[in-house]
Amino acid sequence: MNRLRYAVSLSYEVMDPMADFLLNIEAARTPRQSVVSEQLTLPPGLETARYTDPVLANRLLRLRAPQGPLGIRYEAIIDIDHYLEDGDRLSEVPVAELPFDVLPYLAPSRYCESDRLMEFASREFGGMLRGYVRVYAIREWVRNHVRFLSRSTNERTSAADTIVERTGVCRDFAHLMIALCRALSIPARMSSSLDYGADADMGGPDFHAVVEVYLSHRWYLLDPSGISIPTGLLRIGTGRDAADIPFAAIFGQVRSERPAVEIEPLTDAAAGIGMPVFTPQAISTW
Amino acid sequence: MNRLRYAVSLSYEVMDPMADFLLNIEAARTPRQSVVSEQLTLPPGLETARYTDPVLANRLLRLRAPQGPLGIRYEAIIDIDHYLEDGDRLSEVPVAELPFDVLPYLAPSRYCESDRLMEFASREFGGMLRGYVRVYAIREWVRNHVRFLSRSTNERTSAADTIVERTGVCRDFAHLMIALCRALSIPARMSSSLDYGADADMGGPDFHAVVEVYLSHRWYLLDPSGISIPTGLLRIGTGRDAADIPFAAIFGQVRSERPAVEIEPLTDAAAGIGMPVFTPQAISTW
Amino acid sequence: MNRLRYAVSLSYEVMDPMADFLLNIEAARTPRQSVVSEQLTLPPGLETARYTDPVLANRLLRLRAPQGPLGIRYEAIIDIDHYLEDGDRLSEVPVAELPFDVLPYLAPSRYCESDRLMEFASREFGGMLRGYVRVYAIREWVRNHVRFLSRSTNERTSAADTIVERTGVCRDFAHLMIALCRALSIPARMSSSLDYGADADMGGPDFHAVVEVYLSHRWYLLDPSGISIPTGLLRIGTGRDAADIPFAAIFGQVRSERPAVEIEPLTDAAAGIGMPVFTPQAISTW
Amino acid sequence: MNRLRYAVSLSYEVMDPMADFLLNIEAARTPRQSVVSEQLTLPPGLETARYTDPVLANRLLRLRAPQGPLGIRYEAIIDIDHYLEDGDRLSEVPVAELPFDVLPYLAPSRYCESDRLMEFASREFGGMLRGYVRVYAIREWVRNHVRFLSRSTNERTSAADTIVERTGVCRDFAHLMIALCRALSIPARMSSSLDYGADADMGGPDFHAVVEVYLSHRWYLLDPSGISIPTGLLRIGTGRDAADIPFAAIFGQVRSERPAVEIEPLTDAAAGIGMPVFTPQAISTW
Missing domain, CATH: 3.10.620.30 (C8orf32 fold)
Structure with a gap:
């Protein structure tokens, strides 16, 4: 078992009156990957829609943003039972x-x-x-x-x-x-x-x-x-x-910054959660 | 409404001891296309499996054929309600x-x-x-x-x-x-x-x-x-x-002949089934 | 008739013990383009060879440079009789x-x-x-x-x-x-x-x-x-x-800076040499 | 030393009123390949021009042919001193x-x-x-x-x-x-x-x-x-x-047949001319 803290901050500048975004930045939930906690921070008032692919588990977030800056942050703690x-x-x-x-x-x-x-x-x-x-x-x-x-x-x-x-x-x-x-x-x-x-x-x-x-x-x-x-x-x-599986598909004139990603392992000896290590075995997370 | 009679004959020569085939030759059933009657003729004793894609309606026929000639024929009468x-x-x-x-x-x-x-x-x-x-x-x-x-x-x-x-x-x-x-x-x-x-x-x-x-x-x-x-x-x-959507995906050494295809319109004035004609309108069959 | 002053400075850092350069930076001499004056400045002691293509008039300068910085400058005044x-x-x-x-x-x-x-x-x-x-x-x-x-x-x-x-x-x-x-x-x-x-x-x-x-x-x-x-x-x-016609073909590990190019028109009313201007006519310089 | 007899027959049907051909079918003359005898047979009355590349020795034959069939034959005996x-x-x-x-x-x-x-x-x-x-x-x-x-x-x-x-x-x-x-x-x-x-x-x-x-x-x-x-x-x-080096570049609508090529070794023991054989050595014919 491994536990990871992951966060990503996206930063855009919409140039058109409106632009559409299809984001795939949230951690997938699979038989072996579970979300302990997560938080998505969006500007207030955005029109959004969400979809999880029933087979592939991809979590799509669609949003329409008006002209101007757009900041999005997602943060999660994830357990992976390899x-x-x-x-x-x-x-x-x-x-x-x-x-x-x-x-x-x-x-x-x-x-x-x-x-x-x-x-x-x-x-x-x-x-x-x-x-x-x-x-x-x-x-x-x-x-x-x-x-x-x-x-x-x-x-x-x-x-x-x-x-x-x-x-x-x-x-x-x-x-x-x-x-x-x-x-x-x-x-x-x-x-x-x-x-x-x-x-x-x-x-x-x-x-x-x-x-x-x-x-x-x-x-x-x-x-x-x-x-x-x-x-x-x-x-x-x-x-x-x-x-x-682009992490972001964008429709409209938008200036993008490189996403700021953080990821770190969390350990909990009592719970048997250690650091990620190399293993000679074959690994599946599905 | 249109009605079509369609038949296809496939003719192969399997060179390896065994070859696998994935065929997509059967008429799809969609909200607007229905199968009036159909018949699939395979050599006896073949190992086969069938699958219809739940979203796309593609009908896959998988079969494993031994060395030697392989003949397959499919014949159907199809109604299309454009x-x-x-x-x-x-x-x-x-x-x-x-x-x-x-x-x-x-x-x-x-x-x-x-x-x-x-x-x-x-x-x-x-x-x-x-x-x-x-x-x-x-x-x-x-x-x-x-x-x-x-x-x-x-x-x-x-x-x-x-x-x-x-x-x-x-x-x-x-x-x-x-x-x-x-x-x-x-x-x-x-x-x-x-x-x-x-x-x-x-x-x-x-x-x-x-x-x-x-x-x-x-x-x-x-x-x-x-x-x-x-x-x-x-x-x-x-x-x-x-x-x-290949009509045939073949795994193994196989000699193929060009599929023999027949298609003809059937008409039935009483039932309002005429010949296919050009139309200036947009057409959907889904 | 037009007259142009052209200069280019190339700046490299040779990483290998030796590197070979094929440079094509000197103004071509054609039936309609003549060199009024020119000067090529190379570091002293380099092994060089020169070649002018008899048909295409390309002027190649080949040189072998040792590890370290390499600076080359070429400067010329050119007349073009379009x-x-x-x-x-x-x-x-x-x-x-x-x-x-x-x-x-x-x-x-x-x-x-x-x-x-x-x-x-x-x-x-x-x-x-x-x-x-x-x-x-x-x-x-x-x-x-x-x-x-x-x-x-x-x-x-x-x-x-x-x-x-x-x-x-x-x-x-x-x-x-x-x-x-x-x-x-x-x-x-x-x-x-x-x-x-x-x-x-x-x-x-x-x-x-x-x-x-x-x-x-x-x-x-x-x-x-x-x-x-x-x-x-x-x-x-x-x-x-x-x-x-690369301006520089380099053989060996070399760090390159973008060439610094200068070009300016020279005019001489008495000699009938004016500024380059757009013309609706077809132009040949050969 | 080897001697080869080579012949090629080209057969075209010009569909346009006129078509231009650039043929490169004649044996090159190089320091090590010489033409003992050769004969080019063209229909009478064609407009032709010939050119041998001074560096590469390619022998170009240009001709303009009118609508209708066009047959060309070239035959040569060639010595190669490898x-x-x-x-x-x-x-x-x-x-x-x-x-x-x-x-x-x-x-x-x-x-x-x-x-x-x-x-x-x-x-x-x-x-x-x-x-x-x-x-x-x-x-x-x-x-x-x-x-x-x-x-x-x-x-x-x-x-x-x-x-x-x-x-x-x-x-x-x-x-x-x-x-x-x-x-x-x-x-x-x-x-x-x-x-x-x-x-x-x-x-x-x-x-x-x-x-x-x-x-x-x-x-x-x-x-x-x-x-x-x-x-x-x-x-x-x-x-x-x-x-x-296409053997034929054709400008215009022309139907082509596959060229008919003959080649055979000629031997002459007295002159030291034998059959082509494999050799472990490096071979140059230039």
Whole structure:
């Protein structure tokens, strides 16, 4: 069990008479992630609407804001009860046995052109022992063949670009790993998270994109960028790739500041809540 | 009201000891499309599973076939009760009022990179009167600026390619129109259909990709390729783009023949069932 | 006749024990551009080599610099005797009459994928009156359909990207215009220049990429970005596209500062040397 | 010394009143390739012009043909005096010592986006021993990581596509190898050839694209597709990539048949002329 305190402050300046926002900044509630307490602070008088995706647990906050400054703060304490399993007990699920609602995670998506990576994935990973060991090998391949380089890519960069250019940030690592898994018929999706424990030289805590793969009928979490402590990850959004889960989609002329994110582990020895640590086991938070 | 008889025969040769198939060939049941009768003929003894998407109505048939020839035939009689509306009564739904489950159709997808077409869409269509008239203008723009050219593209071609190269087949027309709509914050998706009435020189009836846009809280159908009579379209699949709704996804070494498709209108004057005809009105089949 | 004083200061920090530089910063000598005086200041003791391309007049300076700071300054006074012609007297040269050494400027190049733009170019400009009027229409089309937006593109952006995304800087405008001309069998190339007269809000004088097209057996200059006074352009390099004429190609780990560029017109009423002005005529400096 | 008899028959149907052709089908004359005899057969009365590139030795034939059928035949006997060298005696030439007219072969070009492959090339080959051994390792890498698959690519496919999709034909293999060499500052270019000895299952003799790299101040030939006997290659064109050296560039509406190519080795024991054979040595024909 881990407990994290997370806060994010968003700061905008709406230039148009009105602008619409779709925010996905609140901690997801999943079978293994629960919200101990949370508080959302919005300017008074805003028109808002809320929605929680019944399958993916994404919590959307829609709001319409008038011209002028807009400040939003969300703060929460979250418990995560990681499901840990020995990797060698996990197996790939044959297509014939996949739940139908997992099948979409085999298809190519905006940033994960798995259809173009079939030949490469099959050559590089096709002959490997199947299961977590293969998925971990893909994770290692991506981590070892792509260089983490801030600002080397942009929001249009996709897995096909990354396999050519071999530089990127966390979302590029995740997109490439997802595309490779799907090219091998392993369902894979993206989770946007907050990561306690990201290397300090990455510029402080920020939204962090990681990968989930479907093995032995459960979603397991891997971070191909290698910059996080996976047990210190707090789930915000879940989707096919970054196109599905922007933390903010904005409609209208708006000036944005970089979100200010805080995240810290809380410990409570009596309750068995310790610091996030690295584990050799496979981790699921779903 | 229109009635169509549709049949498709699929013919494969499985080369591996086993191959898995995910087929989406059966007529969808929607509020406006009903199955009068249908028959699916499979070889005896196959392991199969079936699933109907609760939201999109896609009917998936999964089957595992052993080495050797595999023949599948589906035949159905379908009634379609088109909802017709004057285009000038339809309006675009502001983001703030879109149902949450329609929001995914604003995001870019594998073949519809709406994020890259923002500037173009805004310049070309941003100043137009909003509503069906704008959507129809986009449909006309695509039809008039892309040349229908068989075999000029392939299954990797996306909207961004089509706006550069300006040639393609029906799915390329549809992807470009979808991407342009989304770039303007108009929800848009793809429907795979059978089209009675496609120009004979297109090589006989075949699966046909068309566009649905969300206006006045309903999905309306448009064919930017201009080759179909829209009231003669029979819905099979519905999704974000062609990546979501292949009529056949195959896992394993399989030799495929081109599907043999038949489609013909049935009429019954007494029951008020006529031939599919062109109409100036906006058409919905959802 | 125009006279320009041009100076550029380059400032580097070589991190490796040695680094190689290929610089193209000196004013070209062409039939219509002559060097009145010039001075190149290099640190003493550097190993250098010089080369002037016999056809394109590009002046290359190669040097090998040791670890540490490296400062280079070039200063020149240049006379440009513009050849002016009424556009309506210029005609496109049929392929059958093009000089053989002009033919390479019909082929696609790194940043100008004219092969992918054939259908578009032919639809948009194929029916136009041929000659300068058509070339000017292409220039106007690019200027009116692409938005000048600093930092919206990078050094990998090509004409195919720009026709999708419709934003860019001067080199993107130039690449797109070149690609469109070639797609219509009009030879086109890029000239890197200094531009006296660039809009102040573009961040001060800088290297500026413009287009040359081959009409009536002469190369004519056009600036599709519209930010320069063409008679105030001073030619540095000439090539197929930006890949041919970087002002600096660097081999080794080197930290670079933005080059400091100065350019100003000199006038001499007695000698008939005035300020650069806009002219409705077609301009050649070759 | 090898002797080859080569013949090509081109067959067109001009649909427009007139069409222009730029053909590059005649055997190049280089320091090591000489024409023993040759004959070009054209329909009488055609307007033609000829040009041999003074540097690259490409022989261009331009002709203007009227509506109707057009048949062209070229036949030649060619001697090739291969320069053979032990690979371990060849070294890469530092940028500082490259002849200036070799520098363009370091720049990216239409089909060889070396600028995008820097990180990959440096990771994969950056630590290797330099020289022919490294170039050969690149050749082997391409041959082993790309699958020869007819019709899997088209005339728009570039090195960046091939490193993603890992399938292609000879020109795709060549473009990828060229791009990788340039990314490592090794000058590389393409030669279009006829290859005696291509595997029969590739569909008979055809134009074949191979690579030349510049080592120890000479151009050496490598075939990354591995389908030819390099000493059985006859040079037609030389350029930066396939955009520079089409065997036929056609301006106007023309129907084309696949060129009919014949190539056979001639032997003359007395003159020391044998069959083309594989050799472990590095081969130059320039």
